[in-house]
Amino acid sequence: MPRTVDHEERRSEILEAFVRVATREGLASVSLRAVAIEAGISLRLVQYYFETKAGLMQAGLELLERQSNQRWARRAAELPRPPMARSMLLTLFEEALPTDGASRQFHLLWMSYAILAQTDPGTANHPFIAGPNRIRERIVAILARGRDDGEMRPDLDVEAEATILLGILNGFGTAVLVGQMTADTALSSISYQLERFSPS
Amino acid sequence: MPRTVDHEERRSEILEAFVRVATREGLASVSLRAVAIEAGISLRLVQYYFETKAGLMQAGLELLERQSNQRWARRAAELPRPPMARSMLLTLFEEALPTDGASRQFHLLWMSYAILAQTDPGTANHPFIAGPNRIRERIVAILARGRDDGEMRPDLDVEAEATILLGILNGFGTAVLVGQMTADTALSSISYQLERFSPS
DNA sequence: CGCGTTATGATACGATTGTATCATAATACC
DNA sequence: GGTATTATGATACAATCGTATCATAACGCG
Numbered sequence: 001m002p003r004t005v006d007h008e009e010r011r012s013e014i015l016e017a018f019v020r021v022a023t024r025e026g027l028a029s030v031s032l033r034a035v036a037i038e039a040g041i042s043l044r045l046v047q048y049y050f051e052t053k054a055g056l057m058q059a060g061l062e063l064l065e066r067q068s069n070q071r072w073a074r075r076a077a078e079l080p081r082p083p084m085a086r087s088m089l090l091t092l093f094e095e096a097l098p099t100d101g102a103s104r105q106f107h108l109l110w111m112s113y114a115i116l117a118q119t120d121p122g123t124a125n126h127p128f129i130a131g132p133n134r135i136r137e138r139i140v141a142i143l144a145r146g147r148d149d150g151e152m153r154p155d156l157d158v159e160a161e162a163t164i165l166l167g168i169l170n171g172f173g174t175a176v177l178v179g180q181m182t183a184d185t186a187l188s189s190i191s192y193q194l195e196r197f198s199p200s
Numbered sequence: 201m202p203r204t205v206d207h208e209e210r211r212s213e214i215l216e217a218f219v220r221v222a223t224r225e226g227l228a229s230v231s232l233r234a235v236a237i238e239a240g241i242s243l244r245l246v247q248y249y250f251e252t253k254a255g256l257m258q259a260g261l262e263l264l265e266r267q268s269n270q271r272w273a274r275r276a277a278e279l280p281r282p283p284m285a286r287s288m289l290l291t292l293f294e295e296a297l298p299t300d301g302a303s304r305q306f307h308l309l310w311m312s313y314a315i316l317a318q319t320d321p322g323t324a325n326h327p328f329i330a331g332p333n334r335i336r337e338r339i340v341a342i343l344a345r346g347r348d349d350g351e352m353r354p355d356l357d358v359e360a361e362a363t364i365l366l367g368i369l370n371g372f373g374t375a376v377l378v379g380q381m382t383a384d385t386a387l388s389s390i391s392y393q394l395e396r397f398s399p400s
Numbered sequence: 401c402g403c404g405t406t407a408t409g410a411t412a413c414g415a416t417t418g419t420a421t422c423a424t425a426a427t428a429c430c
Numbered sequence: 431g432g433t434a435t436t437a438t439g440a441t442a443c444a445a446t447c448g449t450a451t452c453a454t455a456a457c458g459c460g
Contacts, residue, residue, distance in 0.1 A: 023319075024319065025319055026228075026315075026316065026318075026319035026320060027228075028226075028227075028228030028229070028316075029228070029319075031446075031447060031448085032447080032448065032449090033446085033447075033448095041408090042408070042409060042410085043409095043410095043448095044407095044408060044409060044410080044411095045407085045408065045409090047448090047449075047450090048407070048408075052448080052449080053447090053448060053449090108315065108318055108319075111311070111315055111374075112315050114374070114378050115226075115308065115311055115312050115315055116226065116228075117378070118226075118308055118377070118378065119223075119224070119225055119226035119229075119308075120226060125378065125379065128378045128379075128380065129378065129379060129380045132375065132380050133380070157392075160389065160392050163385070163389050164368060164389055164392070164393055166371065166375075167367070167368040167371035167372045167375065167386075167389070168364060168367040168368055168371060169371065170370070170371030170372075170374060170375060171366065171367035171368060171369065171370030171371030171372070171373075171374075172367045172370075172371070173371075174311075174314070174370060174371075174374065175332065175366075175367065175370060177318070178314050178317070178318065178325065178328045178329065179325065179328075179329060180328060180329045180332050180333070185363070186367075189360065189363045189364055189367070192357075192360050192364070193364055196396065231416075231417060231418085232417080232418065232419090233416085233417080233418095241438090242438070242439060242440085243418095243439095243440095244437095244438060244439060244440080244441095245437085245438065245439090247418090247419075247420090248437070248438075252418080252419080253417090253418060253419090
């Protein structure tokens, strides 16, 4: 069969197997052999497509980044336009919270990588700074538009509010992830905070 | 030397070594041998005082819980009384954020355990639900007192505000931990949110 | 059709890990 | 003071892991 194999396709399949194993048994205890079994291939192939384990781990993180970005891009594209700023924010938060199983897996892996990056020099810390910053900027833009459209108070401090909203989003995200809070409670609580922005 | 050894004392020493290793190299990659070397004892002794590795891990988590509780108790005891609700909240948040190195280590380990509990059935998930809930109740109590004392608005929804404040606290905690945000920014942002509670 | 490159299989190796075993030193107690 | 119990040391073992090696099968291309 060889020679005519789509490398990218194959790498994707292995990466998906990697994600499944990592979310099922934890990022720390993932082994090349377990990934190979999960993907239904031999250990050698995992080595072949990702030279080393570090390479596989790094590719896994990059996949998470890509998936995250493209999911938000897709969501933004299929939004009715022009929606209210408040509903846009609620949609954003609903998307960002670990509501369904897939999102839960994503959050779990993302946080595992974030924790790993704090002790392992081989794991890039940059995504965990740039990622939230991008979300923050998106929140800022939505808030500014809501303010300029008169949907929200004219004296709204969009920068300060975005910082707080992002904090709430992150906090609720992990709270929902560990089961301390339901996604519904989180969303209605966020809605409560958004009501503050309405013009008096 | 044997027979007259303070078991609790010895266990504490080993646990402290465990915490040092875990925060330095990551909770996942901690080994009994590394803990033994860190504590300056033999591998056998670690086995002797904590039958298995799972026992050591569990004891480590319980130590974190104890330290966390007693730190908050100490802080609460040495507070000037009766302080303003707002300053009490700021003190609470400052204590809860990973400002200094020790607090950073604590947060890192705590989150590592929280993540681990999501995939490892051997790690109790209960602390990561009960812990935040206790903090939330504390916030509720302070807010209620501030409202009743007239320091804050009489129509303050203490439950809803406490939920949001706890979310911000958690979110900022990890944001500071991963370096996305400074502790100063986090504190001033929280202060901004607290200003909302002042009577008009 | 043959050859060289790509792709895959089988397997081995050294390191590390958690755990178990055996021996023995030190002390409390009768 | 002898003895049973506690405490500690040394070491072994099987499993697992990441990585490396060698062989070989499959195909594109001239």
